[in-house]
Amino acid sequence: MTSTYSLPQSRVPDPRDAPTLRWAILGPGWIATRFVESLHRNTSQQVVAVGSRTAARAEQFALAHGIERAHGTYDAVFTDDAVDIVYVATPHTEHRAHALAAIAAGKHVLVEKPLAVDAAGAAEIADAAGAAGVFAGEAMWTRFLPKFDVIEQVLSSGVLGPIHTVLADHGEFFTRDHRIYDPTLAGGPLLDLGTYVASFAYSVLGRPDTVYATRRPATEDIDGQISAVLSGPDGHAVLNTTILTDTPTTATVCGRDGTLTIPGPFFMPGSFAVTMRGGGTVEYDEQPGLQVDGLHYAAVDAARTIDAGRRESSIHPLSDAVATLDIIDRIRASISA
Known part of the structure; x- marks a missing residue:
């Protein structure tokens, strides 16, 4: 580049x-x-x-x-x-x-x-x-954002070369009166925050062959922090999610020829950069946004899909949602072993 x-x-x-x-x-x-x-x-x-x-x-x-x-x-x-x-x-x-x-x-x-x-x-x-x-x-909603459509095109183009490493992190501090601390509501970081990092890893590397995870408890009933390594035939993903502290919430895709870096919060509207191993960086410039600036993209994709007579999204099909939850199931199994 x-x-x-x-x-x-x-x-x-x-x-x-x-x-x-x-x-x-x-x-x-x-x-x-x-x-x-x-x-x-x-x-x-x-x-x-x-x-x-x-x-x-x-x-x-x-x-x-x-x-x-x-x-x-x-x-x-x-x-x-x-x-x-x-x-x-x-x-x-x-x-x-x-x-x-x-x-x-x-x-x-x-x-x-x-x-x-x-x-x-x-x-x-x-x-x-x-x-x-x-x-x-x-x-x-992250998968439907214009930013992530551009990222998908970059990855599909092969410009980064073979992908070897994916890094993704999502941590946010919550006080103990928040419902995320309620074990009866599936509390802990894995489903609220970890879904983002697991989905991102799957979208880049696909289904991992092996999953290893470790945890730190928040209470006797729920996890406070979970870190995982996902290993597949094409590369590794290193993921972290926590409710015990605010973290950078960044994501990175590292290929043989270049690296794609998404500043935090990576899952919201905003910028990213592609840097090639031999030098040269190009940036995607977008105003940072919040949920109100992006949640609608999943809704209008549903509207277009239904109007076209189809029954699931081509951007984020149900098989992707099932595969992401399979990764989460395997993380749970690893930390329980």
Whole structure:
């Protein structure tokens, strides 16, 4: 690569040009708030309903976001004829059951990551959606960002040469009153934060042959930090995730001929750089962003996919979500051995 090298352009279409779907929100919490804000700010998608375990909470969320209908049960969402697709934003431990219920009611479904708490649950969702002929997807929003479309093109081009090393880290400090410390809600860093690093490693290197992991506890019931080495035929991935401290949250892909470096937080909108072994660096320049600046990309991909008559994303197919959770299952098995 020389200084005249140009990165490819993002192929992601304008989010406002996507066909409009009528969305329902299941679980009006922190991530659902940002999802709705992202849709309203960046797309023509319509959020027409919200469902919660209590009518009061659903009504409060609906009032705050200008949503027409508030349902005090989840079942009422599934039977709402005005809803095309359900965004499942309930706790991780409920993703499988709520996705399956929506699918059984004939609704398309986009499930907040992780798709389920394990690979078996994710595969069950995929099988149910296939049998019902409805769309199902995981809202692994990072994979849909324009930045990551450019990264995928760089990696696919082979310009870095054979990939030998992937490094990815995601750590964020949480106080003990946060739900991430609740073991009944699948607490700990692995599903909330570790999903990002596992998904990134899989997207670059594929399924590892071996997984070795070690842990540091946060309490008697949950992990505080997990580090893992994934080994495959083409290279190694070294991953770290923690709720005990803030970490750089960077990611790096190292090939024989060059290195791609993503500053933290690597999974959000922002820049990255490609540096060649012989010298020369080219940068992807993008304004840093937050969830509200990117969550909508998974939604509009779902809208385009459904409008085209397909039942899962070509950018982040269900097989990728299942494979990522298989890596997480194997990390769990390693630290339990």
